Amino acid sequence: MAVVTHHAYLAAEPAAATAAGSPVLSFAWLLFALPLAGAAILLLGGRRTDKWGHLLGTLLPVASFVLAVLILFDLLGRAGDARSVSVPVYEWFTVGGFSAGVDLLVDPLSISFVLLITFVGSLIHVYSIGYMAEDPGRRRFFAYLNLFVAAMLVLVLADNFVLLFLGWEGVGLASYLLIGFWQYKPSAATAAKKAFLINRVGDLGLLVAMMIMFAVLGAISFSEVFAAVPGAGDGILLAVGLLLLLGACGKSAQLPLQAWLLDAMEGPTPVSALIHAATMVTAGVYLIVRAGPIFEAAPVAQTAVVTVGAATMLAGGIIASAKDDIKKSLAGSTMSQIGMMVLAAGLGPVGYVAAIAHLITHGFFKAGLFLGAGSVMHAMNEGVDMRRYGGLAPKMPITFATFGVGYLAIIGVPLLSGWWTKESIISATFGVGGTTGLVLGSAVVLGALLTAFYMSRMVFMTFLGEPRWEEGVHPHESPANMTVPMVLLAIGSLALGAFLMLGDRFATFLAPATGAEVHHFDVAHAFTAPYGLAALVVLVLGVAVAWALYLRKPVVETAPKGNLVTVAASRELYGNEINEGLVMRPGQVLTKALVVIEDKVVDAAVNGLGAGVRDSSSGLGRAQTGFARSYALTMLFGAVIVAATLAVRL
Amino acid sequence: MIPWLTIAIALPAIGAVAVWALSRSRTPAADTAQTNRAEAAAGGGTDTITRVRPAQRSASAGAENAKRAAFGFSLATLAVVVAMALRFDTGASGLQFEQTHDWIPRFGVHYAVGVDGIALVLILLSAVLVPLVMLAAWREHEDRQDGGAGYFALILALQAMMVGVFAAADVFLFYVFFEAMLIPVYFMIGRYGRGEQRARAAVKFLLYSLAGGLIMLVAVIGVYVAGGTFLWTELTGSGGALAGIDTELAVWLFLGFFIAFAIKAPMWPVHTWLPDAAQASRPGTAVLLVGVLDKVGTYGMLRYCLELFPSAVSAFVWPVVALSLVSIVYGAILAIGQNDMMRLVAYTSVSHFGFITLGIFALTEQAQAGAALYMVNHGFATGALFLVVGFLVSRRGSAEIADYGGVQKVAPVLAGAFLVAGLAGLGLPGLAPFVSEFLVLIGAYAFSPVAAVIAVLGVVLAALYVLWMYQRTMTGPTPERLSGLKDLNVREKWAVGPLLALLIVFGLYPQPMLDAIDPAVERTVQIGTADAPAADGATAEEGGRE
C-alpha cells in the first residue's frame, strides 16, 4: 500500500496562501452570505415575500453551489500543497492577546463539505417546494432552511474554533427551529428543546476546549493551535481531545448524547434529510478530522473516539432494527452510519479519507432515503408506521426505484457508492492490525450486518408484500419537483463512490488538507481479501434474515410484544430513561429545593431583619404613653443617672 | 469646548421638569385633531383609537403632548450622547470630556465629570434604552389622571441621574447621584407599578439600596479622611492620594463600597429585592432598573473598588469570584423554577451579573473587557426580553407563564422577537452577549480553570430556562382565550426592533465597542495586577490575623 503523508499545517504553515490574486476565492464569504441574506429577507419581509419566498430561498443555495464549483476549479488549478487558502473577511473581536476573526479556510476538506452541503441542500430546497406546498408557513420554512445552510457553511469554512463555534451553534439553532417547525404540536416543541439542550451539553465541551486552547496554547485559530500541539503537555491534549469529542457527540448524536436524534424526526421530512442525515449530524466527524493534529497527539482521546463510534454504530443499528416508524428507523441508521465514520476518523490519518468519503456518499443516499420516506409519507396521509405500509412499489415506481438505489447503496452492494466507502472503512480498520484491528474490523462488519438487516426490513415492509394501508389512504406518486431531487440523489448514490474512489481521486485531493494517508483502493482486492468477502457474506445474511422475517411471512399490523432485546431496542436502549433518571429528576428536585431555600432562607433572612426592626420599633413605640408627666419622670431619672455618673467620676 | 456631559445630564433633567409642568397644564378641549395626530405619531395609526371619554380628552391631549415632549427630550439626549461618542478618542486611556468646578470647597467636593470607554458605552446604553422604553410604555398608564406623563417625567429624571452617575469623576458627586437615583425608581415601582405587592416591593428596593448606600457613605467619608479630596483623578493612580494608605484601611473602605455595589448589582445573597421589584415593575421600569441601574453596581466595582483601593483587591478576589459562581448557577436554577416571566427574567439577570462580576474580579484583560461589554450587551438583551414580556403582559394583564401557550400561532412577530431576545440571553453566537460571555469565560479560565468550568454550567442552564419559557408560552396548541391576541403593532415594533438590530450588529461586529472599552480595561487590569504582588504580603498577614 502506497502511503503518502502530508501535514500541511505542521510542515508548511506559510504555504496556506491568502486569497490575494484569486478573484473567486476572495468572494468565498458569499458562500454563506447568500443564504444568510435569503433568511434575512424572508424573515424580515414577512407576508410580502410569501409568493416568491420559496423561489428565492431555493435560488440562493443554488448560487452558493455554483460559486462552490468555481472555487473547486480554482483550487484544482493549484498545486497540491497550495490548495489551503485562508480568506480573512473581517476582524470579529480582539482584546489584548485574544483575536477572533471571521476568517475562512478554503481547502479540499472544507470545499468537499461545501459542495455536499450546497448540492444536497439545493436539491432538498427544490423538494421542499413541493413537500411544503400546502403549509401556510412555507416561507418561514425556507428562511430557516437558508439559515441552516448559511450556518453550516460557516461551520465548515471557519478558520478558527470561535467562528466554527458560531456555525456550530447556528446549525443548532436552525435545527431547533426546524424540528419545532410545527410548533403547535407539543411533541415537536419538546423535541426541538431537547435537541438544543443536549447539543448545548456538547457545546460546553467545545467551549471549555477553546478556553484551554487559548489559555495554554495561546490561540484559537486552527493553524496556530495545531502548530502549538507538539509543545503542549499530554494531559492538555488529552483534555482538549476529549472535550472536542464531547462536542462532536452532541452534534453527531453519538453516545452518550444520542437521545435527541430520534425525537428530532418530529420535524418536516426535508429537514430530517438535510440536517439530521446528510449534513449537520456529520459535523462531529468534520470536527474530529479537522482537529486531527490534536487527536493524533493524544492516543487516549483517539481510543475514546473509536470506542464511542463503535458503540454508537452498534446501538444505532439495533435501534434501527426495532423501530416501526420509518423515519425513526432511518434516524437510527444515521446514528449507526455516523458512528462508523467517527470510528474511522478516530483511527487517525489512516481513516480520514474513508470517513469523509463515506460521509459524502452517505449524505447522498441517506438524503435520498429520507426524501423517499417523505414521499411515501405524503402518499400515506403522513402515516409513519411501516406496519401500515406494504406493497407500495407499483403505486410509487419512481419513489421505489430511487429508494431502492439508496437502499442498495447503504447496505453496500458492490460497485454502488456505499460499497466503495464502506469497504475502505473496513479495510482501514483491519489495517490497524493486531487485536485492535480485528475487534474494530469485526465491529464494523457487524454494523454492516445490522445495516443490511434493518434496511431490507424497511424496504420489504414499505414497498413489498401485501398492502396493509389504513382506511382512506390512496397512495400516489409525488409531483416532479419532489421526484427530480430524489432521482438526482439516486444517481449520486449509484456513481459517486466510484467517482471518488477510482484512481484514489478523492484521497489525493483530500490528503494535503488533513494530513491523511492515501491508501490505494484496490478494487480486486476488495473482493478477494477476507474482510471483503466477510462484508459480502454479512450483506447476504442480513438481507436473508430480513426476508425470512418480513417478506416470507406477512407483517403483523400491530407490533408484537417482543422479547427483552426487541423491547429495549424499540425503546432506544432506554436512553431517555437514563437521561431522565440521571439528569432530569435530580435537576427538578434541585430546582424545587432551591426555590424553597430562596424563599425560606435567603429572602427570609432579609425579610426577617425588616420584621425585626419593625417589631422592635413598635415595642419602643408602646413606651410613648403620651402623658407629659411620665415623660418628665423619665427625664428626671435620666438626669439623676447623669448626675450620679458625674458624681462617681469626679 | 462643548460641555458634552453636562449637556447630557442637564437635558433630561430640564426635560423632566418641563414634562411635569406640561402634564399639569390643560390644552383646549376642542383640539381633537391634535390628539389624533399624536396617536398617529405614537402608534403609526395602527393602535386602536383609545377609548377616551370626552371629558377626559383635554387631559389626555395634555398628557399626549407631555409624552411627545419627553420622547423628544430623550431623542435629543441620545443625539448628544452619540455626537459625544463620535468625538471620543479610543486611543486614550484616561477620562475624556472632563470638567471640574468647585462645589463645596470646604470639603473638597467638586462638580467633576469625565468618561472613559466603559462609562461612555454605559451612557450610550442608557441613552438608547430610554426612548425605546418610552415608546413601549406609551399606552400603559392611560387610565391614570395624568395619562402617564408623570411616568415619563420620572424616566427623564432617572436618565439625568444615570448619565450623572456614570459621568461623575468625584466620589461625592457619584454618591449623590447613586442615592438620588433611588427616588424616581421608588415612584416608578411604587406608584406606577403592577400588582398589589408593588408598594411593598418598592419599599424593599428602597431599604435594600439605602442600607448599601449608607455603608457606602461611611466609606466615602473615609476616602476623604484618608485622601483629603473627593476628586477621582487625584485619588487614583500610583501617585494618587490613596496610593499610600494602610492596607487594612483599604480593605475596610473597599468593603464599604463593595457591599453597596453588590446589592445594586444583585449578587447572591443580597439579590432578593430584584425579583420582587421586577415583578412589581412595569416592563419599562424593569428595563431601566435591570438594564442600566444595576450596572452602576458592577461599574462601581470596576471604577471605585478596584481603582481606589488596589492594595485591597487581592483579599477580595476569591470571595467575590466564589459569590459570582454561586450567583451564576443559583440564579439560573431559580430562573428555571419560576412561574412568573418577570421574575424569571430577573433571576436570569442574577445569573448574568454573576458573569460580569466574575469577569471583573478574574483580573485578566479579556475577562474585564468581556465584563464591561457584558454590561452593555446584557442591557440590550434583557431590555428586549423585558419589553417583549411587557407586550404580552399588556395584552393579557398577566405575567404568569401558565396563562399563555401557543402564542406563536397568533402572534408570530411577537414570538420571533421573544425568541431572538431569549437566544441573546442564552448566549447564542452571532448575538451580542455571546462575545462578552465568551471573553469572560476565556479570561476567567486563565485566572482559574475551575471557576471557568463552573461558570460554563450557567451557559447550559441558560438554554434550559430560555427555551423552556419559550416552549411554555409560545408553542403548543393555542388556547381559545388567546385566539384574539394581537401581534405587535408598529409602535411596539419600533420599540423592540432597534434592540434586536443592535443585538445582531454587536454580535457580528462588536469591535467598535471593544475599542472604546479596551484602553480603560488595560488601565484597571494593570492596577488590579501590578499592585497586587506588592500588597500580597500585607494582605496575607491580614488574612492570618483574622
Add this chain to the structure above:
Amino acid sequence: MDPMNYIVLAALLFTIGAVGVLVRRNAIIVFMCVELMLNACNLAFVAFARMHGDIEGQVIAFFVMVVAAAEVVVGLAIIMQIFRTRRSASLDDANLLKN
C-alpha cells in the same frame, strides 16, 4: 456674701420646680414649675459667673430668658388650645403624643 448660698437657693428652687412638674396635674401649674426650674438655672448661672469672675454665665442666662419667653408663648398657646377643645387643663387627660 458667700456665692455658695445662691447656689443652694438655686438647687432648692430647681427641686421645687421638678417636684411640681412631677406631682401636679394642672397644666398651668406644671408650666409655672418649668419656669421655676429655668430660673433656678439662671440663678445658678449668674452665681457661677460671679464665682469665676467672667461673663459667660450671664450671657447664657440671657439666652435662657429668651428661650423661656419663647417657650411661654408657644406653651401657653398649646395649653389654651387643649383647654378649648377638651375643657380641661389636666395633663393626664391629654395623650396626643401617644405613638
